[in-house]
Amino acid sequence: HHANAKPKETPYGTLLVTSLAQFRSDFTIVQIPDGDLESAKPQLFTNINLLRMGCSGRSGLTLEEPSDTTKDRFISTYYLPDNHLAGPGKTPSLFNHTVLELVKLVQVSLHIFGYYKSSSFDGLLCESTVEALRLWVKDVGELVEGLDSMERTADARTVASLLSLVLAVRNRLVGLSGSTNVRCLNHYSS
Helix, strand or coil, rough: CCCCCCEECCCCCEEEEHHHHHHHCCCCCCHHHHHHHHHHHHHHHHHHHHCCCCCCCCCCCCCCCCCHHHHHHHHCCCCCCCHCHHHHHHHHHHHHHHHHHHHHHHHHHHHCCCCCCCCCCCCCCHHHHHHHHHHHHHHHHHHHCCCCCCCCCCCCEEEHHHHHHHHHHHHHHHHHHHHCCCCCCCHCCC
């Protein structure tokens, strides 16, 4: 998957280098301003997520802020509160944060059930997150009415079912323990 790239040592580490003629046509090239990937990551991850969630139509991947139509589609698809539909909810930083946090919730929920093996909850709907979600749907889907397949990656029904199951398990633990102070299971394993 390195697009015929060859490693080149730099003072900052190893960089994979290739020519555009060798670059796979099914990959998207996105120009990173000033080469600062860290500052571009939130917008890049948000735009990748919106594409994969089917909220951004057929537009190509860029670092541009999503259109109001795309934002409205995301907000209505995931049934976010009405106050997200106007004003501050659509500011770039808050909107990006909302998209990334939703995907982080999905990643953590999949991890709780043993499907997401990565220890990085970065908010990117990457291949490992998508595959974990597909496996979860395959294994759990027959137990949840209408959840036998995903319309698109991380569709609203799948996300709602996953998050609901996490909450149901948490509430069951509270009921069994007789306390509302249920701590993280990792806390007790050390």
